[in-house]
Amino acid sequence: MVLNSLAVLAALSALSLNIEIGMAALADFQPLAGRGQELDLIFDGKRVRLIDEAYNANPTSMAFALELLGAQTGGRRIAVLGEMLELGEDAASYHDALAAVILDQAIDRIYVIGALYLGLWKALPDHCRGIHADRVEQLWDHLRADLQDGDTVIAKGSHGSGIHALVTQLKCQSQDTETVEMR
Numbered sequence: 001m002v003l004n005s006l007a008v009l010a011a012l013s014a015l016s017l018n019i020e021i022g023m024a025a026l027a028d029f030q031p032l033a034g035r036g037q038e039l040d041l042i043f044d045g046k047r048v049r050l051i052d053e054a055y056n057a058n059p060t061s062m063a064f065a066l067e068l069l070g071a072q073t074g075g076r077r078i079a080v081l082g083e084m085l086e087l088g089e090d091a092a093s094y095h096d097a098l099a100a101v102i103l104d105q106a107i108d109r110i111y112v113i114g115a116l117y118l119g120l121w122k123a124l125p126d127h128c129r130g131i132h133a134d135r136v137e138q139l140w141d142h143l144r145a146d147l148q149d150g151d152t153v154i155a156k157g158s159h160g161s162g163i164h165a166l167v168t169q170l171k172c173q174s175q176d177t178e179t180v181e182m183r
Contacts, residue, residue, distance in 0.1 A: 041174035046149040049075075050171075053156040054164040057084045059094045063101050065156045070105025075150025077107050080143065080166060082136065082157020083114035092116050099123035109146065111139050113161055136162040140169055 013019055039050045049072070053065045062084060069077045079102065087094050096119035102110060103124075111130035112121060121132045131142045143166075147153075153170075157163035 039171065039174075041170060043144065043147055043174060046147055046151075048147050048149075049152040050167070051152065051154040052167050053154055054082070054167045055159060057082070057156050057158045057161075059084065059087070059097065062098060062156055065154055066098065066101045066105050066107065069107060069152065069154045072152040075152060076109060076148060077105075078109040078111070078130070078143075078146070078151055078153045079107050080111040080130075080139065080153060080155045080163065081113065081117065082155075082161025082163030083116045085158040085160045092119060096120050096123065102128070111143055113139065113157065113163065136166050139166060144173070 039052065041048045041050055051065075051068065053061075057065075062081070066079060069079055081098070084091070084094060095116040099120045102120075107128065109130045110124060110128050112132050113136050114134070117132060121129065130146060131139055133139050143153075155163050155167050155170075
């Protein structure tokens, strides 16, 4: 968001357009579902923050998402990661490389979907491991039982990984949903 905003302002400046109008428009921007929208959800009296990054993923955006999660305070930080698709023959190594980011960001719990995460899964300490599943629907019961009051959950993966279905289920199963206004 920050880099995109700076690019918009630079373009306005290069075109000799009013930067203040651009800044005012950016000030009201709210991320969309699947692209960074933050929601407060309630499960059995437990408030959980969901960061919905489920629209798509690549190695850079996945690392940024994990860094965003790592910066969260006030509760456990949980990542639910679907595979990054269409990465070619080096796909497994791109997934494996995320283990270092996860450990560097001190993410508390990791749930992953897909065979490409096998190397990452093996690199994680036991206390970080949630579930390594083949399909997104295998995670739901485990994740729901694991949630604690104050947790922040980020869901990120390529659309084809099905991670968006988990986000939809979280929203539907929540007793209350409130969109968090961007800070």
